[in-house]
Amino acid sequence: MSARRIFTRPARFAAIAPYGWMVLFFLVPFAFVLKISLSQTAIAQPPYEPLFDLTAGWQAVRAALAALSLDNFKLLASDSLYVFAYVRSLYVSLTATAILLLIGYPIAYGMARLPKRWQAVAMVLVIVPFWTSFLIRIYAWINILQHDGLLNQILLALHIVSRPVVWLSTDSAMYLGIVYSYLPFIILPLYATLAKMEPALEEAAADLGAPPWQVFWLVTFPLSLPGVGAGALLCFIPIVGEFVIPDLLAGSNSLMIGQTLWLEFFTNKDWPVASAAAIVLLVVLLAPLLLYDRLQRRQLEQGR
Amino acid sequence: MAEELSDIEASADRTVAAAAGPDAYPPSDEPLLRIEGVVKSFGGFRAVDGVSLDIRAGEFFALLGPSGCGKTTLLRMLAGFEAPDAGRILLGGRDIAPTLPHERPINMMFQNYALFPHLSVRDNIAFGLKRMGMARADIAARVAEMVALVKLGGLEKRKPDQLSGGQRQRVALARSLARRPKVLLLDEPLAALDKKLRESTQGELLELQRRLGMTFIIVTHDQEEAMTMADRIGVMDAGRLDQVAAPRELYEAPRSRWIAEFVGDINLFDGELQSQDGHRLTIATRDAGALLVAAPDRALDKAKVSIAIRPEKVKLSRRGPASDAGQGSAINRLDGVVTDVCYLGGTTTYKVRLDAGGTVRSSMANTARIDIDAYGIDQHVVAWFTPDDCLVLEQ
Numbered sequence: 001m002s003a004r005r006i007f008t009r010p011a012r013f014a015a016i017a018p019y020g021w022m023v024l025f026f027l028v029p030f031a032f033v034l035k036i037s038l039s040q041t042a043i044a045q046p047p048y049e050p051l052f053d054l055t056a057g058w059q060a061v062r063a064a065l066a067a068l069s070l071d072n073f074k075l076l077a078s079d080s081l082y083v084f085a086y087v088r089s090l091y092v093s094l095t096a097t098a099i100l101l102l103i104g105y106p107i108a109y110g111m112a113r114l115p116k117r118w119q120a121v122a123m124v125l126v127i128v129p130f131w132t133s134f135l136i137r138i139y140a141w142i143n144i145l146q147h148d149g150l151l152n153q154i155l156l157a158l159h160i161v162s163r164p165v166v167w168l169s170t171d172s173a174m175y176l177g178i179v180y181s182y183l184p185f186i187i188l189p190l191y192a193t194l195a196k197m198e199p200a201l202e203e204a205a206a207d208l209g210a211p212p213w214q215v216f217w218l219v220t221f222p223l224s225l226p227g228v229g230a231g232a233l234l235c236f237i238p239i240v241g242e243f244v245i246p247d248l249l250a251g252s253n254s255l256m257i258g259q260t261l262w263l264e265f266f267t268n269k270d271w272p273v274a275s276a277a278a279i280v281l282l283v284v285l286l287a288p289l290l291l292y293d294r295l296q297r298r299q300l301e302q303g304r
Numbered sequence: 305m306a307e308e309l310s311d312i313e314a315s316a317d318r319t320v321a322a323a324a325g326p327d328a329y330p331p332s333d334e335p336l337l338r339i340e341g342v343v344k345s346f347g348g349f350r351a352v353d354g355v356s357l358d359i360r361a362g363e364f365f366a367l368l369g370p371s372g373c374g375k376t377t378l379l380r381m382l383a384g385f386e387a388p389d390a391g392r393i394l395l396g397g398r399d400i401a402p403t404l405p406h407e408r409p410i411n412m413m414f415q416n417y418a419l420f421p422h423l424s425v426r427d428n429i430a431f432g433l434k435r436m437g438m439a440r441a442d443i444a445a446r447v448a449e450m451v452a453l454v455k456l457g458g459l460e461k462r463k464p465d466q467l468s469g470g471q472r473q474r475v476a477l478a479r480s481l482a483r484r485p486k487v488l489l490l491d492e493p494l495a496a497l498d499k500k501l502r503e504s505t506q507g508e509l510l511e512l513q514r515r516l517g518m519t520f521i522i523v524t525h526d527q528e529e530a531m532t533m534a535d536r537i538g539v540m541d542a543g544r545l546d547q548v549a550a551p552r553e554l555y556e557a558p559r560s561r562w563i564a565e566f567v568g569d570i571n572l573f574d575g576e577l578q579s580q581d582g583h584r585l586t587i588a589t590r591d592a593g594a595l596l597v598a599a600p601d602r603a604l605d606k607a608k609v610s611i612a613i614r615p616e617k618v619k620l621s622r623r624g625p626a627s628d629a630g631q632g633s634a635i636n637r638l639d640g641v642v643t644d645v646c647y648l649g650g651t652t653t654y655k656v657r658l659d660a661g662g663t664v665r666s667s668m669a670n671t672a673r674i675d676i677d678a679y680g681i682d683q684h685v686v687a688w689f690t691p692d693d694c695l696v697l698e699q
Contacts, residue, residue: 200418203385206405207412209435209483215406218431222422 030282037275038068048271072276082277085260086284092171092246092256093239096178097232100186103179104231108190109220112197119195126184138177138248145173145249174250178239186231193227194220226299233292237285257281334397336361336519337382337487342391344377351377353543354391359487364513364520366534368527370566374543375523376415379489382521383412395486406435411485415492417476419464425451425475426460432483450478453512470501477509481516490522494529506532527567531555539563555614561697564612571618571664573611574699577604584634584691587611591662595636597694610697615667617693620654620685637688638664642679654679656687 039048050064076082111122129137144150145167152164167173201223205215243258250256255263257277265274335358344352352374359365367375380386382393384405392399400408411432419428429450433443451457454474464472473493480488493509494502510533513520524530530537531551538548547559558564561572575589583599587609595611620642643663644655653667664687679685 198416198418200414200416201420203383203405204412204414204418204420205431206385207383207410208432208479209406210431211404211406214435219420223420 033275033278035068036271037072037279038070039272040067040069040071041270041272046271047269072272073280075273076276076280082257082260085255085257086280088254089240089242089257089281090284092174092178093236093242096175096182096239097186097236099175099179100182100235101228101232104183104186104190105228107183108187108194108227111187111191112194123191126187130184134181135244137181138245141173141177141180142168142248145176168249169251171250174246177245177249178242181245182235182239185234189231189234190224190227193224193230197223226295229295230292230299233288233295237288237292240285241281335359336363336396337521338392338394338397339378339382340392340394342378342381342388342393344374344381344386344388350543352381352388355540355543355545356391357538357545357548359519359521361486361519362517364510364533364535365522366530366537367521367523367540368530368537368567369525369540371525373540375540376491378540379412379491379521379523382487383410383489384408409486410489411480411483411487412489412491413476413480413493415495417464417472417496419472419475419479421464424461424463425456425467428464428475429479429482432479436483446482450482453481454478469496469498470505473497473505477512481512481518484516485518487519487521490520492524493522495524495526502529509533531567539566541566557695558612558697561610561612561699564695564697569615569665569667571613571615573613573662575609575611577607577609585696587696589660589662591660592636592638592658592664593660595694596634596691597696598692600696604696604698606698608699610699612695612697613664613689613693615653615665616651616669618664618666618687618689620656620666620668620679620687622684623686635688635690636694637686639684639686640664642681642683642685645679645681652678654685656685658687 035052036048039050041047042049050067052064053060107126111119111126114122142149146152147164147166147168149167151167152161155161155165197220201219202215205219206212210218240256241258242256243262246256247259247262261274261277261281264270264277337359339355339357339359342352342355343350355374355378367378369375377386381388384400384403387401393401395408395410420431423431426447429447430443433446438446447460451460454477456471456474456478459467459471464475467475473496477493480490490509494505497505506529509520522530522533531554534551536548536550537554539546539554541562547554547563549557554563554567558567564570565572573587573589573592573595575587575595578586578588578594580586580599585597585599587595587597589595589611592611597611638656638658638660640656640658640663642654643657646653646655647670649670651667651669653665656664656666658664666687
């Protein structure tokens, strides 16, 4: 009897709330998108058919269900434009994540070894860019990178180049933008892992005869892998679907899936294909998402 | 098991001889480890304040002190994790200041063991051996020896989080012993164990040290632990080494009032020197009247002194004992009333309020199962002790 009383009414509500949130803001919209992805484009409002009209009776609903098809998914698989966009997205995200790790790890490592007082300062410095709107920061990069922008002015003034270099609308500019924007997302989980690591472990390794580089590779780095995984996935997953940065900084000759989706939706007004593209993207990202979830869970369990 | 151990001893001797070379090992009259006027400050705080100490090869030495006394800082300087601001640390006659931690023939067992959580028991123990560039087969043999030594057989593949506290302690010990260091540093090695396990481990640690003939330096705040295991104890307070002595000397002849109170239980009576009659002093105390004590070896500088007497040297009886007039030694007798009785199994401690005003604690062994002579609360008793059992400490 008393066991049932453990969950009081507010506690029960708190336990259900996250699921309610999931259903309302993820599953229901997802169902809409899924349904649209199985529909056909139409010159109408909304621009697809069939429509479910629950007031028209069972027969009408059955007819609408029968009209659904997988044609859009077949199109995505057969048209190299889409396949290429997916492959490019994964490639760009993988490359960017690798660069982020190479830059972010030393920064996080350095931060974790600062005196406590300075760690807080460093943390603020990492977060400060968030105080400016993301879009404004990307436009600022356009300003810096453009033909007569700050970067070219400096390079010319220092006589490093004799003519302005084309920076804007290149992959380099896109990677720069992505790395710049996502750096805090990789630094913070890495820093959290490194900062909570027991200093005695590194001392024990040194005590047992490991020179500093071995202390790092045999103890510090393996023990920071959960942070590496969390940070890498935290960047990799959203970068795959990134739209704004490639759209503003990269050239227009090859598109990422986010841009393709945007084109289908707004320019071509083909909502069903755009929806199908979104569904496939979600499926592609399911594996890394589940991996991230597992890592987070393990982190939580260890923290206990 | 016995055979295994003698093998380990023999190979330990070989390893030490091989590692040290013909002239690196100090002659027997020179200490293995010499600490000379070592100072370490953190900010404005002097954690270690001019400590000098010699430790002989094969010794079990305990650094004893309350938390924050600087004993761990001193240990960390020996391991190389902190550099002294002043002073020198000599190992086998050589200054080890320029030697980095990973190059020192000293190993440490950390307070919370600091086992590598991502490595198995086997790999934790082998970690230091791999760093020495030992052959694979030799490593396997040494790990097997160590596992047998600390009785961890069958757990080699477990990760530290799959072990109990006692097992983890053993892995840490095996890992720090595996490289056969010249000096093993142990930072509160038993603090995380429960009382029963702590006591049995104390015995095992002592036996291990004797068998391997290694030099152990242990840091502890537990005076019983230090007394049980160490050949010599160094008592530290506020960064200074107050007294270095064998356990018995430390207990029976503490150099200061602070040490007397820190090591074991003690009764203290403040008073003033009244008169001296040969090797007997008469001290006038406020709380216990005039007390006769044996004159200390060195002359007293001050008239204000404290009389210290351990509770087990204070006896109780219903009537005072007849003084041994033949030897001319009077006995201190103090009349009082029992106010507190604390039965501890092996002993019983009594608190007696003296008619003179103070209180005295007496601890008596329960030598019989049925004690018809036990004292009860409110009983009038005579607390007595000989002048030779008293210590005179300057205030």
